[in-house]
Amino acid sequence: MNGESLFERHTDSKTWVPCEVDLGRFRGQDIVLRLETHPGPKRDTTCDAAYWGDPVVVTSVRPAQLSRAERNELQARAREAVVAGQATKDVRCFDLEEGRWAAVALGPNGFVDGALAFGGGGQAVVFETFRMRVLDLPVGEWPAG
Numbered sequence: 001m002n003g004e005s006l007f008e009r010h011t012d013s014k015t016w017v018p019c020e021v022d023l024g025r026f027r028g029q030d031i032v033l034r035l036e037t038h039p040g041p042k043r044d045t046t047c048d049a050a051y052w053g054d055p056v057v058v059t060s061v062r063p064a065q066l067s068r069a070e071r072n073e074l075q076a077r078a079r080e081a082v083v084a085g086q087a088t089k090d091v092r093c094f095d096l097e098e099g100r101w102a103a104v105a106l107g108p109n110g111f112v113d114g115a116l117a118f119g120g121g122g123q124a125v126v127f128e129t130f131r132m133r134v135l136d137l138p139v140g141e142w143p144a145g
Contacts, residue, residue, distance in 0.1 A: 010040050016053055018136060023057070033057075054135065066107055071115075075126045078105040078117035082124040096120075112139050 007021045023033070037050040066074065077091050081103035087093035094102040100120035107113030107129075117126040132139040 016135065066113055071107075071113075071128065074105045074107060075115040075117075075128065078103045078115040079119070079124045079126050081105070082117040082119040083122055085120075109139075 006023075007019065009017070009019065011017055023031075035052055035055060037052070039045045039048045077088065081088055081091040081093050082101045085093065085095070085099075085101045087103070091103050091105045094104075096102055096118075098120070100118070103115075103117045104111070105115045105117075107115075111130070112132055113129055115126055115128060116130075117124050119125060
């Protein structure tokens with residue numbers, strides 16, 4: 001606020017360095033948020049470099065996550081599609097040949113919180129989810145960039 005610096009870091013790291021700044025005290029206010037890059041403390045720009053990678057402003061409202069009951073229901077729909085060998089309105093089915101099937105039931109965040117089932121001959125195994133990270137941020141979980 002009024003030129004106040006909220007975060008500053010100088011590093012000689014050659015890899016991405018994640019950081020967070022809590023802007024909660026500005027809730028409900030109009031502010032100007034400026035991301036700046038400067039040379040190091042010696043002001044020598046011959047070898048200095050700096051980059052901002054995917055800055056994200058996250059509100060305090062968390063995205064909807066499946067309850068245990070909703071997750072169980074999603075898994076049941078994937079299992080039923082595999083056992084029947086038939087897609088439904090919201091479950092995609094894939095014929096793996098020789099009586100084997102795969103089914104995908106997407107969750108609110110797509111594949112990362114969906115259900116994946118494999119099976120045949122009236123039996124199925126269902127995977128609840130896959131944990132994915134991009135630049136060390138969880139995909140489909142809070143906080144997701």
